[in-house]
Amino acid sequence: MVPDSGLGLQEQGVFANGAPSRRTLSHSSKLHRLILLLAVGVLAALPAFAVNCTTQASFKPADRDALLAAGNSIADAVAVQNFDALQASLLPAVIGDWDSIRGVAQSAAPILKGGKAYWSDGYLLDATDLKAPEDTQFFCTNADSSVTMTVSLRSLPAGRYALLIADYEGAPLAGQLALILGADSNAGGKWKLGGMFVREGALDGHDGIWYWRHARELAAKKAVWSAWFSYDTARWLLLPVDFLSSPHLDKLNREQSQLGTNPSDTLPLTVSGAGADAGKIWRITAVHLDTTLHSPDLAVVYEGTGLTDPAASRAEATAVMSAFLKLHPELRENFHGLWAYAEKDGRRSFAIELAMHDIP
Incomplete structure (x- = not known):
């Protein structure tokens, strides 16, 4: 049985810029996310009487037009890296976070490059009754009423907010x-930017459904580690935010x-060197998906020995990656490469990425 192609709400026509979109919502894990006014968390059930959500099919025309205008203006500024326009679009509450917002906008350039934005999902979040x-x-x-999505936001002030999601169709990375927009009461309710999130929608030409x-397939072959991180990759690609949940992603x-x-x-995991590194051991303290280079890489974090010479540090990191792959050789054929992050006394001292075929 293959995964359902629909992973959440799918209401075409309102935010599709004149063209139907196949975009669906889902819950995701981590990366290229900015936590500004709205910090994300997994929350216990809360009283619903003070807040409500309107999905895009029920938007009033005035709300739809105002949100599209704000979203298009911000997306255009990101596309041309117009930081003056972006800074001018900020909600007053997040002006102090400008450096972080600018960093996210800069990181968006290669992810969205070559694509056209289609606003495919939108939610109006009314929290005006919060005390x-x-x-x-x-x-x-x-x-x-067939699917309910849950948007979970932490420490939310009273007000009106909106979540808009765009796919960049035609972008090689399916950006x-x-x-997150907020209605600025000091500017006549104008929608302004409260948070920006960017993520790839595809890696190595495959989307989240493919990785699911x-x-x-890997689970059926009992390749547990490869299966686990392929599920992580699927979750990562299905949506650029971590604060949505749905029955499908559950x-x-x-x-x-x-x-x-x-x-x-299984961590920490002890690995042993071979050849010239025979007798050396390292402790791996973390393993996770890493898309820093927009490839389906895995990262291993290990306790380094404090080497300061770049050549020696690289040799040590390569030996750690090689020893790790000897324990889990199936990872070679299912991921692009490995990152090795050396840490010493709680501080990261070295990092390197190698393609699988370059790791002995």
Whole structure:
């Protein structure tokens, strides 16, 4: 059985810029995310009477037009790296976070390059009845009440907010852009930028659905580590934010948990050198997906020995990667490469990425 192609709400026509979009919502894990006014968390159930969510099919024309105008203006500024325009679009509450926002916009350039934005999903989040900032959940149900998405925001002040999501169709990395907008009461309710999130929608030409299917194939072959991180890759690619949950992504999470072994539960992992490094041992303290170079890489974090010579540091990191792959050789054919991050006394001292075929 292959994964469902629909991973959440799918209401075409409102935010598709005149063209239907196949974009669907899902819950994702981590990277290229900016936590500004709205910090993301997994929250306990909260009273729903003070807040409500309107999905895009139910937008009033005035709201739809105002949100599209704000979203297009910000997306255009990102596309041409117009930082003056971006800075001018900020909500007053996040002006102090400008350096972080600018960094996200700069990182967006290669991810969105070559594509055209299609605003495919939108949510109006009304929290005007909140008495004070608090952790808040919005339950967003689609037009036929078949699927409910949950938007979870931490320490949310009273106000009106919106979440807009765009796919960059035609971009080699299938870039995704999400914006948190807030209605600025000091500017006549004008929608302004409160948060920006950017993530790839595809790696090595494959989208999240492909990686989900691939994870199932690997699980059937009992290649547990490769399956686990393929599920992580699928989750990563399905949406550029981490604060949405849906029954469909809960299904992905259940499948992953049924693998029986979470690689994190095996850590720290001791690996031994070979050849010229025979007798040396290193402790790997973390393993995770790493898309820093927009490739499906894995990262290993290990306790370094404090080497300061670049050549010696590189040789040590390569030896660690080689020893790790000897324990889990199936990772070679399922991921592009490895990052090795050396840490010493709680500080990162060295990092290197190598393609699998360059690791002995």
